[in-house]
Amino acid sequence: MEYKKTLLMPKTKFPMRGNLPNKEPLRQEKWESMNIYEKDQKRTEGRPLFILHDGPPYANGDLHIGHALNKILKDFITRYKSMSGYQAPYVPGWDTHGLPIETALTKKKKINRKDLNIAEFREMCAEYAMGQLYNQRDQFKSLGVRGDWDNPYITLTKDYEAAQIKVFGEMAKKGYIYKGLQPVYWSPSSESALAEAEIEYHDKRSPSIYVAFNVKDGKDLFAGDEKFIIWTTTPWTIPANLAIALHPEFDYVVVEVNDEKYIIAESLLDTVSEELEWETPKVVKRFKGKEAERITAKHPFYDRESLIILGDYVTTDSGTGCVHTAPGHGEDDFYASKRYGIDALCPVDEKGVFTEEAPGFEGIFYDKANKDITEKLEEVGALLKLNFITHSYPHDWRTKKPTIFRATSQWFASIKAFREDILEEIKKVNWYPSWGETRLHNMVKDREDWCISRQRTWGVPIPVFYGEDQTPIITDETIENVSNLFAEHGSNIWFEWEAKDLLPEGFTSEHSPNGNFTKETDIMDVWFDSGSSHEAVLVGRPDHHRPADVYLEGSDQYRGWFNSSLSTAVAVTGKAPYKTIVSHGFVLDGKGRKMSKSLGNVMLPSKVQKQFGSDILRLWVSSVDYQADVRISNEILKQVSESYRKIRNTFRFMLANISDFDPATDRVPEEEMEEVDRYMLYRLQELIDDVHENYEKYEYSPIYHRIHNFVADDLSSFYLDFAKDILYIEAEDNHYRRSIQTGYYEILVSLVKLLTPIIPHTTDEIWEYIPGVKEESIQLTDMPTSRSIVGFEGKVEKWDQFMKIRDDVLKALEEARDEKVIGKSLEAKVTLVPQDENVATILNSIPNLHQLLIVSEAELSDHEKKAKNYKHVSVLVEPHPGEKCERCWVNSCTIGENKEHPTLCTRCADVVTEHYAE
């Protein structure tokens, strides 16, 4: 008889190899054709809503790995929530306005702006943005991210723009919107004001000059022949100098050097002396900064005064303690001068070129003018020293060119007016990681009013009209009318229609006695666009609510979207638009370096997908501590693939061993299951609790590690290993066998569900091979929740203890193998001597001990002297005295007892006789 044929060997068609790069696209097509997103929304309808509100990526270019990290993390959340008692819609969004798209059209597509009117150019921008959006959408979908991809929110759609106008109008109504002259970061290269978020710092080489200003009216303090010394690295701002600032409490001195008298801060005397090569400066007078208030000096080359003013921001870190003040070109300068009634002077136009307000330098680019102005200072004898320094200087993040401060007429949202409310709201939000709270608090605490206007065309118009006397007009009526018109026609009509057609019919104003109106030409900062999404999406969509349950973005968004959304929401509703903020770090290469083209270390998601598959990328996301910066490389992905293979093979093994198991008829009632099987189910419940707890905390790497360890330790090395002797050997319907299959079935179904948010392609594939499941996709099921195991009360400790005893035995077997006492552990007979009563009781109560330990025989004894001591038991390992059974390979002394089957042990002989009689 061929005994091989009487073994129930594992059987499955589930492939060993994932072949993910080829199979995932097909599975995604299948999901698409079955409308999996809609189906799941339908399935979960009526449950509480859980809203993860998507921060919109900018619709330009291919996805980088950071995009993938972001969207995959979001997918973990919405998939988990929809399997855990919620309806969790996911509406992806896109940010579509702004300079990069204008630049892409003019630079990459060689569109000549001059050939087009504004509305035509804007239409091309819209078309370009949509093309980019579709490209990114396909890439996001290929990551397996599930969402309402057919109905995303897009900042250029009519309904979105109409909602944004409402937010602006609501803020205007509350008096939070104002127009003012103010130095703003200005980029001459893009001819636009920049938000702080659009600034990056790079090194720049600048001139460093010391300049003397003669005292004009010294009042009672000075004789009149003294000179203030200022220090600056921006000589081009000298034509706009209107004041010199001193610290009120610092000590200043008048020093005599080479028959001249100079004024500087006393504490800087040494450094200035060294800089200016003064050999024997003699202090002739000493005074406090505040004593010099309102004294006047003379501008070095214009017939103009420079007022001595006071400011707490003056430091003695560098310079002279006498600070050159050009209110049109600096923030501190602007506010300090304002207190003295000095208006900003800004003789530089939007291209960075001097106007006629700077006589002698008209038409010169500011940076070039540094030289001309320094020469002029030299010529008039005011230049005391010139050299060059390299320092960190603000640059335009897009053009990478230096920026300047420039006083311009801009629209502002007053953060000051509701800053305290924002800070209060920050306290109510849940922060992951917790330092996010401090980060945003500090960001808001120090934030100046928000300059929301941009001198560009591709964006949402600032809906303001002007009367004949140039008074800005914003009323409830005008806002509502513009909002309605945008909802109907889109914002392009702002550029196509006359002001009077954009106003409500019959609109009149005291500012326009003749009925003539004009309109604002500036557009809104794109951060105002995305910052209005809570109104457009959370309020605008029927299956959403404000506040959202969670926003999850990169840590750069503390100053970006988290901030702008919070500002507009508190302004309009008094409340934060989110309950929870989760932030993630940046993706670095394997060595922890930033990815850059020049380093050649950029890893694109599309490449990872082609080489490894999306589920490997997703598993990687789950494996990293994403709240800090994370690393990715081929090496790292190979390790993740290894782990994936382990998980996949474990599932395959379980599938193969339940192929003849029908849960409807073969399931063993729990109370009748073997204790060891119930113990494994109990371990599963612990795992389920841990996994839920971590999903709830938005922590995925503990899930990854916990499941990996469960698979490797509890399953592979124990449950799947010892069970072979039962699953393969016993008769199909044998109680022990069905008990194990019942255990396997539940563990398998639970594990694949727990992993579905992370590797949905793989778990859905497994789902197709699990006997007896009804749902057409695992995505349409709910997560397992932990329960108590029937009849297992009070037995946990015993089994936990047994696993420790088992560790001792495994160690003993390993040593015996090393010493060549035995070959395979199945050849061994072990004699166990419990070291205490408790261990004895445990071991006595466990049937089939030898099976759990995978040896041929396990005997208990209390007097085996040759046994070696371990922690809980002493163990003697000997070669088993019996022979090896041909069928089960267990050594036994019963071989030959059954004359029909002389090469089998009695157990096998019985199985064969009863079930495989010829």
Ligand SMILES: [Zn+2]
């Ligand atoms: Zn046998």
